[in-house]
Amino acid sequence: MSGAVVTTLPLDQILCGDCIETMRGLPSASIDCIFADPPYNLQLQGELRRPDESLVDGVNDEWDKFKSFADYDNFSKAWLIEARRILKKDATLWVIGSYHNIFRLGVLLQDLGFWVLNDIIWRKSNPMPNFRGRRFTNAHETLIWAARSADSRYRFNYQAMKALNEDVQMRSDWYLPLCTGHERLKNKHGLKLHPTQKPESLLQRVLMASTDVSDIVLDPFSGTGTTLAVARKLGRRFIGIERHPDYVVAAKERVAAEEVLTPDKLVITPDKREAPRIPFGSLVERGLLSVGTVLMDKRKKVKATIALDGNLVNGQQRGSIHKMGAMLTNAPSCNGWTFWHVKIDGQWQELDVLRNKLIQELEP
């Protein structure tokens, strides 16, 4: 398949091969979200021992060895260019790394036209200590979340993130444990199958924040398939790319065993922006408000009257509920739904109450 562009996406599959070559075979503007956990270029020298003389099993794989920063940059640029090509206009991309490589990736993203939305800190609850006492414990990794371009209208499930964080905004620092215990895939000798398997909790946060049900998620360095397994669980479509056949085999088995959440379990707090849009005029059309009704702000400082076309009128001034709120208070903008109040059954209430009532009626 190398080189040949397919017209139908290989959905819910794991492709074995080099990620740059394999991405070249995929059509442009077809992917909603990419999560990438590329080699970190750790540049480890000799062996490292713990104070008890036991040996640290560091990352010593061939795939993490680069001759120089320039080599690493060339490799990174090549896969990021392909990644950007296959992303839809409003898509986003995540990369994860440490201080060894994350600065290189950040600069490439910025130079290639991606638009950085956040850098996210994965604070590890149980990091490996610094055994020589010569640096601060390296207790975090960094993720960069970027839109394909500055004008991408990307997805961010703000309310769902807020709900996950006890109803305050989700911050850029996430505290999550390493992938250990039964979640960690083992080989036949009982040793870790992959040196850098990421925890599912991290991927769940990522996909819950930035993708929708049925979105297409691609992981160009899919390894043991954590991204793919979580995508499947969350009802997203996925494409994995992995060079090492052993990892592909293990990931296929893992993903197949993953249970898909039923649609009712995938419902999240909707963002207000996604609620059906109700023009103020339709409240008038439908008779929830009648022409000539007087509206006032909360403190009864300003007032206006409803016109037949759904505009408000005050003397010579005329405009939408938003525009009139802004004009009468000399504000640059105004949310008319929460600014204006109307007397219903003797009680002054926000217009938003009526809007919500109509939304309820319109839903099945």
Next chain:
Amino acid sequence: MSGAVVTTLPLDQILCGDCIETMRGLPSASIDCIFADPPYNLQLQGELRRPDESLVDGVNDEWDKFKSFADYDNFSKAWLIEARRILKKDATLWVIGSYHNIFRLGVLLQDLGFWVLNDIIWRKSNPMPNFRGRRFTNAHETLIWAARSADSRYRFNYQAMKALNEDVQMRSDWYLPLCTGHERLKNKHGLKLHPTQKPESLLQRVLMASTDVSDIVLDPFSGTGTTLAVARKLGRRFIGIERHPDYVVAAKERVAAEEVLTPDKLVITPDKREAPRIPFGSLVERGLLSVGTVLMDKRKKVKATIALDGNLVNGQQRGSIHKMGAMLTNAPSCNGWTFWHVKIDGQWQELDVLRNKLIQELEP
């Protein structure tokens, strides 16, 4: 003074001028530590308002405007080259930034031959929320700590950092509040004097970790003088460079008012590496241990006998307390002081106890 290299450092002063030009006037290899809080290149588009329509007073100063990433890179490279020149061989440098600029700075550091030691996350306890609800709350900034080169024997007050953190290693994520309240310098209108004044707690952590008393600390973007004030308080020497005369005036006043901690208050937990070196043989010479005494490891698995020259003997094997500990346990190395135990008054105790006793006697 521009261009003319001075032979004596302008210690405990704040120089008004461009940092690149001013650093060119300083001698090479003369500074122990640089802390830099450069312009962030924020690329703010238009004004930002809170949900209540009040205006967010963002960073919008001339010094934070760069035409492009390339401009920002050129500027950053120029000052980092001068910074590296004036640093001593074993010196370290700190820079702080956000995702707008920190990746550029990290790449430049790596490409110029600096050696990254840690990236540190300043987690803000009270960050500004994201008013639009379109991203995660940007609740942190990133610091990079780098040595002048990979072979620098840099200073890191490991034990002091550990002591500050309830006796566990200090991690790479620091939780500290923003600079607010009385600490925040105000202008004559009661408004904040500088848009990005850093908290003293952050600088104190930085200087306590990576400098010694009397070290020379330079801040090329000294602003309101936070670095300089903390350096003075902690008994370090300082040099500030700042382009804006108003900030220089305010910083001079602030620094002059800063109280210097007395030497007794500047004592920190010393690293063992800095303790006076006691050869094991001197314990034998001074009669704290006698020839022929039997030593054993903690679990009484191996033993050895003290020889007249301070070596240990076991059958044909002979060597220092460290070498014998390593040999008898097949370990690559061993700290004999904590490995071997000796019976004193019926109690088995670490050799280290005797060493500490001798150190006590030798001190005034």
Next chain:
DNA sequence: ACCAACTGTGAATCTCAGG
């Protein structure tokens, strides 16, 4: 059965003075 003690391990750029 239950608890205490022990063992293993994680993306790691992990020493330095003195001759």
Next chain:
DNA sequence: CCCTGAGATTCACAGTTGG
């Protein structure tokens, strides 16, 4: 400059063993 050898250095969990 290089080489030698003293000697400094670990946190949070998970899993297993032993009492």
